[in-house]
Amino acid sequence: MAKMAASMVESGEDAFRKIFKFYKRRNPPPDFSDVIDFSKGVPSDKIVPAKLDPAAVSDVEAARVGLQPVRDWRAHGLHGYPGFIFISNPFLRGSQPPWVRQCLKTYPQKPNVCNLDMHMSPSDTQDIWDKSVQGLRRPSSGKREPKTLLERLRWVTLGYHYNWDTKTYSADHYTAFPADLHLLSLHVTAACGFPGFNAEAGILNYYRSDSSLGIHVDESELDHSRPLLSFSFGQSAIFLLGGTCRQDPPTAMFMHSGDMMVMSGQSRLLYHAVPRILPAPQGHPASEMEGCSLGSSLQDSAVVQPVSEEDWAVCSRYIQSSRVNVTVRQVLGPGQSFPQTPSSHQRTDAGQPGGYHDKQEDGETGKRKRSNSCDSADTVET
Numbered sequence: 001m002a003k004m005a006a007s008m009v010e011s012g013e014d015a016f017r018k019i020f021k022f023y024k025r026r027n028p029p030p031d032f033s034d035v036i037d038f039s040k041g042v043p044s045d046k047i048v049p050a051k052l053d054p055a056a057v058s059d060v061e062a063a064r065v066g067l068q069p070v071r072d073w074r075a076h077g078l079h080g081y082p083g084f085i086f087i088s089n090p091f092l093r094g095s096q097p098p099w100v101r102q103c104l105k106t107y108p109q110k111p112n113v114c115n116l117d118m119h120m121s122p123s124d125t126q127d128i129w130d131k132s133v134q135g136l137r138r139p140s141s142g143k144r145e146p147k148t149l150l151e152r153l154r155w156v157t158l159g160y161h162y163n164w165d166t167k168t169y170s171a172d173h174y175t176a177f178p179a180d181l182h183l184l185s186l187h188v189t190a191a192c193g194f195p196g197f198n199a200e201a202g203i204l205n206y207y208r209s210d211s212s213l214g215i216h217v218d219e220s221e222l223d224h225s226r227p228l229l230s231f232s233f234g235q236s237a238i239f240l241l242g243g244t245c246r247q248d249p250p251t252a253m254f255m256h257s258g259d260m261m262v263m264s265g266q267s268r269l270l271y272h273a274v275p276r277i278l279p280a281p282q283g284h285p286a287s288e289m290e291g292c293s294l295g296s297s298l299q300d301s302a303v304v305q306p307v308s309e310e311d312w313a314v315c316s317r318y319i320q321s322s323r324v325n326v327t328v329r330q331v332l333g334p335g336q337s338f339p340q341t342p343s344s345h346q347r348t349d350a351g352q353p354g355g356y357h358d359k360q361e362d363g364e365t366g367k368r369k370r371s372n373s374c375d376s377a378d379t380v381e382t
Contacts, residue, residue, distance in 0.1 A: 014246035016215055016271055023238050023252065024212055024275040035238060036253040038076050038088045046251065050075035050085045056190040064302050065184040066095025070191045078251060081241060083265025085192055089258035096258050098304035100233050100315050102180065103204055103324045105129040108153060111175040113161045115154040128153065136314045150318060158202035160331050167220050169201060169331050171338045177202065180303040185229050185328045192262050194227055200331040207237065207323040213274040223333030227264035231326040233257050234319035236278045242271035256280060277323050
């Protein structure tokens with residue numbers, strides 16, 4: 001990858017974009033041999049152990065949100081990416097289905113906001129799940145059938161609702177953040193050395209097999225000292241993690257169902273992207289549904305409830321060909337409040353919806369591009 005990336009920089013086109021297009025291409029298919037797979041535990045000179053704090057979360061509290069004891073998590077970092085933590089499926093067996101159900105059935109409900117609201121009336125998007133279940137339960141006829149609303153879902157925002165046009169959050173566009181997702185995020189961040197994390201905003205991305213997420217930096221939050229969390233469910237993806245400049249070639253890694261990422265410290269404001277969705281690998285079934293009852297490992301005090309067979313029939317049909325990614329952010333630091341007017345120095349190439357693509361050649365937004373120069377004003381917001 002390093003040799004390939006060097007030639008890209010010399011060509012005059014930024015290395016990240018070229019590598020993005022390399023992994024996105026369909027014909028000929030790309031070589032995935034350079035992609036890091038944390039689930040295989042294969043030693044790599046790039047992978048380093050990540051230190052966690054097992055005492056920060058009790059086994060009982062971890063189990064309430066479907067997680068293994070922290071001491072059993074497989075957590076890794078990467079050389080050259082201080083503050084980046086990759087946790088390879090820390091969920092208890094059978095504990096992913098309730099979270100998949102929340103992402104498909106609960107979180108898209110009003111008053112939360114989704115992409116369908118942009119061109120449909122509130123009454124039409126009121127019950128996305130109920131209006132989709134019949135179509136998803138129906139066996140495929142082989143004919144081309146209209147997509148259900150759930151299959152047309154591309155993003156949902158929670159808490160402080162992200163404004164895709166201004167790239168900002170605001171005090172007057174807020175709904176209560178889901179308590180269960182807040183508790184999951186609180187425990188994961190505490191185990192990673194960030195106690196007291198306050199989950200204030202969430203973005204859910206729904207990927208079909210031909211979707212991608214363009215090159216972007218998540219920096220609209222006012223406090224960058226708090227980490228960015230990412231949860232992955234369903235099919236697998238290639239995730240590219242770059243640097244603070246577009247000249248920096250990214251590192252490619254697989255994200256499988258149940259994997260989590262924490263971007264903190266120096267890694268909090270790095271360019272990243274998802275060029276490709278891939279089938280979940282053999283031996284790593286999406287959401288680990290084979291051979292276990294739905295939610296069997298959940299405690300009576302669990303914050304999420306077991307999934308009914310009827311609901312799982314819809315969820316499993318959906319994730320057989322799709323992936324859901326949840327990112328959770330703390331927007332405000334202690335004592336911070338929103339400015340009266342949007343900041344004028346926000347970057348303009350954040351990922352959604354402009355950077356989120358189906359069947360497009362380029363992972364970028366088509367809006368104003370940042371300069372490729374890498375001076376201090378270009379890379380750091382305070």
